[in-house]
Amino acid sequence: MENKLNKSILVTGCSSGIGAALVSEFLKQDFLVFGSIRDKKMERPLKKKYGDNFIPLVFDVTNYKQISKAYKKVKLTLKGANLGILINNAGIAKLGPVEHISSEEFDLHLKTMVLGAFNCVQIFLPLLGTKNKCSPGKVINISSGGGSIGSPFMASYCSSKHALEGFSESLRRELLIHGIKVIIVAPRAFKTAIWDKSNVDGRAVGYKKTVYNQAFDKFTNYINELSEQGRDVQVLARKIYKISSLKKPRVKYSMGPSGLQFYLTRTLPKKLVDKMLGKYFLLMK
Numbered sequence: 001m002e003n004k005l006n007k008s009i010l011v012t013g014c015s016s017g018i019g020a021a022l023v024s025e026f027l028k029q030d031f032l033v034f035g036s037i038r039d040k041k042m043e044r045p046l047k048k049k050y051g052d053n054f055i056p057l058v059f060d061v062t063n064y065k066q067i068s069k070a071y072k073k074v075k076l077t078l079k080g081a082n083l084g085i086l087i088n089n090a091g092i093a094k095l096g097p098v099e100h101i102s103s104e105e106f107d108l109h110l111k112t113m114v115l116g117a118f119n120c121v122q123i124f125l126p127l128l129g130t131k132n133k134c135s136p137g138k139v140i141n142i143s144s145g146g147g148s149i150g151s152p153f154m155a156s157y158c159s160s161k162h163a164l165e166g167f168s169e170s171l172r173r174e175l176l177i178h179g180i181k182v183i184i185v186a187p188r189a190f191k192t193a194i195w196d197k198s199n200v201d202g203r204a205v206g207y208k209k210t211v212y213n214q215a216f217d218k219f220t221n222y223i224n225e226l227s228e229q230g231r232d233v234q235v236l237a238r239k240i241y242k243i244s245s246l247k248k249p250r251v252k253y254s255m256g257p258s259g260l261q262f263y264l265t266r267t268l269p270k271k272l273v274d275k276m277l278g279k280y281f282l283l284m285k
Contacts, residue, residue: 013090021237061116083127088117113160136179188256
């Protein structure tokens with residue numbers, strides 16, 4: 001067990017998608033894995049699935065008190081050792097035009113992916129090395145292509161990912177004093193449950209009588225195609241493990257297909273990109 005304590009990781013949002021793949025990968029690499037889940041009913045099934053080296057933590061990343069309680073459990077388990085890695089992965093994606101999405105829904109994205117990352121970082125920093133200088137850990141924040149590009153109908157999601165990357169930039173520079181590394185990983189087009197949970201087809205029904213009817217249908221088809229063509233999320237998990245083991249990692253890693261398309265969208269003049277996306281998604285008058 002002493003060896004395990006020197007190889008420990010906490011992954012938020014581990015019940016499905018990227019989080020579940022990360023749990024599997026790091027267990028393969030002989031880590032002690034803490035994984036956050038919101039539903040207490042998932043605690044026993046996941047423990048049974050993953051075994052003794054997986055420790056479920058029941059908390060919502062937006063709930064500071066719940067995370068603080070989980071911190072005590074992690075600290076007790078580590079027995080004086082530091083937490084090696086914190087991966088802020090918990091996320092949601094509810095898509096729709098700004099004209100029609102609710103304020104509460106927009107706020108939930110920011111709370112989950114920005115405030116949630118802030119909460120977990122602030123609470124677990126002592127275990128990552130702000131108190132014990134011997135073995136500083138790493139913080140890996142899971143962004144996406146939406147952290148660099150603002151896509152139509154994804155204002156909530158893209159805003160939260162842009163904010164997460166800004167938070168990561170500031171955090172990385174602050175934590176230089178402790179030797180704790182902060183890394184952004186921005187996956188593109190991997191097969192995860194987040195798009196299934198976003199229910200784009202169902203949400204499209206709500207916009208049938210709006211000016212966005214055809215445009216959102218086009219966007220829905222685009223998202224479904226991306227989901228179907230996406231790469232296996234376990235490939236992403238293996239890459240993240242390799243990144244986590246580097247002594248001198250880069251500050252950001254963008255991963256996945258559509259490299260040229262993504263590059264052009266980022267680098268071409270924004271008004272030209274507006275026209276391209278406007279025509280493609282049927283948003284041009």
